[in-house]
Amino acid sequence: MVMSQTESAFADAQSLEQDIAVSVQGVSKNYGAVEALKNMSLDFPRGQLTSLLGPSGCGKTTLLKIIAGLLKSDTGKIIVNGKPVTGPGPNRAFVFQDFALLPWASVMRNVAFGLELRGVAKSEREDKAAKYINDVGLAGFEGAYPHELSGGMRQRVGLARALSVDANVLLLDEPFSAVDEQTRRKFQEDLLALVANENKTFIFVTHSIEEAVYCSDQIALLLPRPSRVHEIIRPNINRAIGVESIRRAPEYLDIVDQIWASLRAYVE
Known part of the structure; x- marks a missing residue:
C-alpha cells in the first residue's frame, strides 16, 4: 500500500510527536x-x-x-x-543542586525513600535501591549517613534516588x-x-x-x-x-x- 503525500506527512508528524517526551x-x-x-x-x-x-x-x-x-x-x-x-x-524525578538528602537516613533509606512514599514493600524497594546504589558507584556505602559522605558521594545518592523511582x-x-x-x-x-x-x-x-x-x-x-x-x-x-x-x-x-x-x- 502506497501512502499519499498527505498520509505520509501525517505519519511523519505522528512519529515526531511520539519521539518527544516533554x-x-x-x-x-x-x-x-x-x-x-x-x-x-x-x-x-x-x-x-x-x-x-x-x-x-x-x-x-x-x-x-x-x-x-x-x-x-x-x-x-x-x-x-x-x-x-x-x-x-x-x-518525573528531580535531582537538586543541594542534594536534598534526609540527614537522619542512611544511603539505602535515602535512595529508597521515593519508593517508600509510594508504598512499595521494603524488600522490593531495597532491591531496586541497591541496584542504583551500585550503578552510581556507591556499593558498600548503603549504611552510611550523609554527613559521612563527600559532596560528590552525596550527589550520587541524589541521582540514585531519582533513578530508583523509575x-x-x-x-x-x-x-x-x-x-x-x-x-x-x-x-x-x-x-x-x-x-x-x-x-x-x-x-x-x-x-x-x-x-x-x-x-x-x-x-x-x-x-x-x-x-x-x-x-x-x-x-x-x-x-x-x-x-x-x-x-x-x-x-x-x-x-x-x-x-x-x-x-x-x-x-x-
Whole structure:
C-alpha cells in the first residue's frame, strides 16, 4: 500500500510527536514585575539528554521546576508523554543542586525513600535501591549517613534516588556544580552511561559550555530574561573516539567556540 503525500506527512508528524517526551508550549512565568520566561516553547526528544544553557538568571531552573510541576506557569502548558502537567508526578524525578538528602537516613533509606512514599514493600524497594546504589558507584556505602559522605558521594545518592523511582524523565539542576573538576569529569562519563543504558529522558541545567557540549544530544541556548530559546544545537559528537580525544577534537572545540560567541554578549 502506497501512502499519499498527505498520509505520509501525517505519519511523519505522528512519529515526531511520539519521539518527544516533554513539550514546553508557550510558557511564561512572572515573579511580580520580573518577567522570567516569555512564551517559551521547546521540545525534549525521548531517550536523549538536553542541556539548558544560558547566562545566570535566565530562567533555567524556573523552567525545570515548571516541568517538574513544582511551579505553575502563568501561561502555556507542559506536555509529558502526551499528557498535560498539573503538578508533580511519578513520571518525573528531580535531582537538586543541594542534594536534598534526609540527614537522619542512611544511603539505602535515602535512595529508597521515593519508593517508600509510594508504598512499595521494603524488600522490593531495597532491591531496586541497591541496584542504583551500585550503578552510581556507591556499593558498600548503603549504611552510611550523609554527613559521612563527600559532596560528590552525596550527589550520587541524589541521582540514585531519582533513578530508583523509575521516572522516565529526569530533571537535573546543576547536579555537578558543587564537586571538584576531577569528580565532575567522572560524573559526566557516568551520566553518559546512564543515558545510554536507562532509556530515560534527561533535562540537564548547567553553566558549563564544555560540559553541555560533551554530555548533550541537544543544547537549548536561552537568552537573558525574559527567557526564550535563542538557538538549538545538536553537537553530534563521536564519543567512540574516547574522552580525551573528544575534548581535543576540532568539532568539539568549534561547537564550544560557537556557543561562547552566541552567549558572550549576554555575560556581564
